[in-house]
Amino acid sequence: DGGITQSPKYLFRKEGQNVTLSCEQNLNHDAMYWYRQDPGQGLRLIYYSQIVNDFQKGDIAEGYSVSREKKESFPLTVTSAQKNPTAFYLCASSETYQGYTEAFFGQGTRLTVV
Amino acid sequence: AQKVTQAQTEISVVEKEDVTLDCVYETRDTTYYLFWYKQPPSGELVFLIRRNSFDEQNEISGRYSWNFQKSTSSFNFTITASQVVDSAVYFCALSEAEGDSNYQLIWGAGTKLIIKP
Numbered sequence: 001d002g003g004i005t006q007s008p009k010y011l012f013r014k015e016g017q018n019v020t021l022s023c024e025q026n027l028n029h030d031a032m033y034w035y036r037q038d039p040g041q042g043l044r045l046i047y048y049s050q051i052v053n054d055f056q057k058g059d060i061a062e063g064y065s066v067s068r069e070k071k072e073s074f075p076l077t078v079t080s081a082q083k084n085p086t087a088f089y090l091c092a093s094s095e096t097y098q099g100y101t102e103a104f105f106g107q108g109t110r111l112t113v114v
Numbered sequence: 115a116q117k118v119t120q121a122q123t124e125i126s127v128v129e130k131e132d133v134t135l136d137c138v139y140e141t142r143d144t145t146y147y148l149f150w151y152k153q154p155p156s157g158e159l160v161f162l163i164r165r166n167s168f169d170e171q172n173e174i175s176g177r178y179s180w181n182f183q184k185s186t187s188s189f190n191f192t193i194t195a196s197q198v199v200d201s202a203v204y205f206c207a208l209s210e211a212e213g214d215s216n217y218q219l220i221w222g223a224g225t226k227l228i229i230k231p
Contacts, residue, residue, distance in 0.1 A: 004158075040123070042205060042221030043159075058218075090159065099147050099209030102164055103219070108157035 002027050006091050006106035012114050013078070013085065021076045021109045023091035029104070031097040032074040036060060037088040037108075046089075049074055050097040078111065086113050116141045118208050120222035127196055128230050135191045135225045137206030143167075146210040148182065148189045153203040153224070162204075165189065193227075201229045 004025045013019045025032065031050050035043040045058030049068040063082025068074055074093075078085045088110050092103040117140040127133045139148065150162040163173060165182050173180045177194045193200055206222040 040223065042118075042223045043219075044221075045218065048218075088157070090157075092159075099219075100164065100166065102149065102161040103159075104161070105151075105159040 004091060004093055004104055004106035006089075006109050008109060009107065011109055011111045013111060014114060016080045018077055018079050019111065021078070021089055021091075021111070023074045023076065023106060024072055025074075025091075025093045025104075026072060027093055027095075027104060028071070029093035029095050030071070031094045031101075032068065033092045033094075033103065034058075034064070034066065034074070034076045035090045035092065037090060043090065046076065048097070085111055087111060116143075116208060116210055116220050118206055118220050118222035120204075120206055120225050122225045123223070124226040124228065126228040126230060129198055130195050132192060132194050133196050133227065135193075135204050135206075135227065137189045137191065137222060139187050139189065139206070139208045141187075141208060141210050143210040146208060149207040149209065149219070150180065150189075150191050151205045151207065153205065155202070159205065162191075196227075196229045198229045198231055201227060203227070 007022045033048045034046040044060050046064050047066040049055040052071050055066050055068050065077045088108050090108045091106045094101045094103045119138045146167045148165045151159040153159045170182050179192045181190045203224045203226045205224045208220045
C-alpha cells in the first residue's frame, strides 16, 4: 500500500542527546514536510523539501536538522540545541509544493525527553 | 497577515446530533485554498476537502457538508447525524501564494469533537 511511514511511534530521549526520526514515503511525491504538534495547538512547520537535495527552514527550525538525499526519505534530527523537544512530530508529503495539492500524513512520532 | 481561527476548542454532542465546526480565516490574497483535515486518535491527519477561493459552491459528501462564505471569510464544516467514529480533532487550514507560487499551509488550532454514544 502507498503511504508514509514514520518510525518509531514512541521515542524517549535523554537531555543532551540527538535523536533522529524516520520518515519514508512510497507515493513518489516531490515535496515532504515535518511538523510539530503541541497540545491544543495547530501544526507548526519545522522544515520542508520541495525536491531531492533541497530543503528549507519552516517557522520553527531552530534545534532541528534534516536531509533529503533520496526522494523517498526525509529524516528529522532533533538536536540537543532544541530546548523543548517533547512533542508529537508529523511527517507529510504532497505531489508538489503547490498550495492546491493535499498533503498525506504519517502516523506521527511522539518524542519525550526524560 | 494570514491567520486561521477555530474558536471552538472542544465540542461534545450525543450521537445522531448534527454538529458544525467553525473556521474563520484572514488573508490578503485573492487566490487561496482552504482545507479540512481530520486527526483521529491514531494520529495521522486525513484530508477531507479542498476549496479554492473562486469556488463558493457548498459541498456535500455523505454526512459531511461544507459552507464557504467569502463575505464572512468562513469555511464551516457540518456533520449530519454524527457517529462515534466521527470523534477526532478537526483542523482547518489556509494555503496562499507567497512569492513565486510558493505556498505554505497555515493551520488553525483544531477543534476536538467528541461524539457520545
